[in-house]
Amino acid sequence: MARALNFGCRPRAQILEPTSQHPLEQNSWPRLYHLQIGSSSRSNFIPLYVHPPLAYRPTPVSIGSPRKKGIIPDSPFSCNRVSLAENLLHPGGTLEHPIEELVNRYERKIFRLGMNITQNREDAEDVMQDAFLKSYQNLDRFQGDSRFYTWLVRIAVNEALMKLRKRRPNQVSLDEPLTQAEDPVFREIEDWGPSPEQRFAQTELNEILTQVIGDLDPIFRVVFTLRDVEGISTDETAHILGISVAAVKSRLLRARLKLRQKLNKYFRRSESQ
Amino acid sequence: MNCKKVILELTSFRIDLEQHLARCSDCRVVVDTTRKTIQIFCNSEPVPLPEDVRKRLHTALLERFRRNSKTT
Numbered sequence: 001m002a003r004a005l006n007f008g009c010r011p012r013a014q015i016l017e018p019t020s021q022h023p024l025e026q027n028s029w030p031r032l033y034h035l036q037i038g039s040s041s042r043s044n045f046i047p048l049y050v051h052p053p054l055a056y057r058p059t060p061v062s063i064g065s066p067r068k069k070g071i072i073p074d075s076p077f078s079c080n081r082v083s084l085a086e087n088l089l090h091p092g093g094t095l096e097h098p099i100e101e102l103v104n105r106y107e108r109k110i111f112r113l114g115m116n117i118t119q120n121r122e123d124a125e126d127v128m129q130d131a132f133l134k135s136y137q138n139l140d141r142f143q144g145d146s147r148f149y150t151w152l153v154r155i156a157v158n159e160a161l162m163k164l165r166k167r168r169p170n171q172v173s174l175d176e177p178l179t180q181a182e183d184p185v186f187r188e189i190e191d192w193g194p195s196p197e198q199r200f201a202q203t204e205l206n207e208i209l210t211q212v213i214g215d216l217d218p219i220f221r222v223v224f225t226l227r228d229v230e231g232i233s234t235d236e237t238a239h240i241l242g243i244s245v246a247a248v249k250s251r252l253l254r255a256r257l258k259l260r261q262k263l264n265k266y267f268r269r270s271e272s273q
Numbered sequence: 274m275n276c277k278k279v280i281l282e283l284t285s286f287r288i289d290l291e292q293h294l295a296r297c298s299d300c301r302v303v304v305d306t307t308r309k310t311i312q313i314f315c316n317s318e319p320v321p322l323p324e325d326v327r328k329r330l331h332t333a334l335l336e337r338f339r340r341n342s343k344t345t
Contacts, residue, residue, distance in 0.1 A: 103330070107322055107330065108319035108320070108321065108322050111319065111322050112319040115320070125326055125329065128330060129330055129334065133334060133337055189299045190302070190306075191305070192306050197309075197313045202318065205313075205317065206317065206318075209313070209317055210320075213314075224314075228315060229314055231315075256307050256311060257303075259314070260303070260310040263310055263313070264306075267306075267309075
């Protein structure tokens, strides 16, 4: 791995130089570096396009005198959190909007997550906006012990749950006990055939999925979205929602069975034959 | 799930479960359609972000970042 250029400040973030570059491209700009968040090997790497002005800058991009602060710059890239933020965010700055890269990569998934949980477009939009902003503002709290996306999802879920509770305070309680009265398992037993989803166009299928997941109670919807759609582990889901692992498993089972039952009317084999 | 968990699960692996599934078509259908339910949701493409929503997001983020970086 190429030499890491540390920021010399609290956020555990560093810029990595390009690992390999074709000799003919060595002097071309902008040059692609990577911003590594966290120290774990699993941490995320955000592409960072660096333009000449920063690279050629003779003194460290830091506020105040580095010597007075006891910071010995190891490269022209040394900078503190404030100057990093300035560089990232100023339109004419030397770094070409890596935050935009981050947003572009995850915006659709975070919007889908917000829609799945809140079932409201305006709320989903707010969730997405707040999640990106908070994740960026709290970069220094990211420990690098989970994937960056999982961390972003955790923030987005908290935002979505807050929206949900605000909107329907009497209806949404994630820790309410489940009633055992209904048994969703064996109400309808009908085969779907090998690829039932292919009977529908993509937009039509999306509408069906949005509708059936929207019909679920929030306590099932949230668990299903986190575990099965986002692939968050059972432990992590329990941690995010503040419920027990047993409750996650139980709700996931019920959510899957309820969804299966709701999809029956669209996907059963007899519909197509 | 990691390798260790899979191996641990093997100790509680229920042969009778498989035997039941082999002879009970109802349960096979439930298991199969439940698996497909998960797959269909997992494979579904995130809905395209409407362009107006996208624009509003980028504008709002840039604005708030600039404001925050000034006050930091």
